[in-house]
Amino acid sequence: MKEGEFKTKMCRVENYKFRISFDNDKIEDLITDEPAPLGSGEHPNAGKLLAAAVGNCLCASLVYCMERSRSEVPKICAEVTTTMERNEKRQFRITHMSVKMFPQADDVEKLKRCRSFFEDFCIVTQSVRKGIPVDVEVFPCRLKGPAGVKEEGQ
DSSP states (O other), X not given: OOTTOOOEEEEEEETTEEEEEESOTTSOOEEEOOOTTTSOOSSOOHHHHHXXXXXXXXXXXXXXXXXXXXXXXXXXXXXXXXXXXXXTTSOEEXXXXXXXXXXXXXXXXXXXXXXXXXXXXXXXXXXXXXXXXXXXXXXXXOSSOSTTOOOTTO
């Protein structure tokens, strides 16, 4: 794999529930599911994970900026409100995300300084804002999942 690349694998467990595994043995698998009526709604779906990724990346970028400025952020929380609307083909699309961040910072001036540029260092948010090209290939079915992807119960 090239520098800067990573793989994420997913296999269907049942219905719309998928097991997601990452290319790192230290990271536990994650289960996703679609909300009812398609799935059970017991796990986050891809849209919720995208919102979480944006919020998490922004929080981490602000913490990093503050730490580089030698200022503490003992606590930070964020709330991401995601808007979905139907497009001209009546298909749902995520059309907007609004992120509210609540950092607890010991130096307000350093927070103001970081506020002016920390978003530039958030890989996920900037990638989503610009749009990410996605190449899709479909291969014939296999009897077993991709190597390294754990099947349910394993």
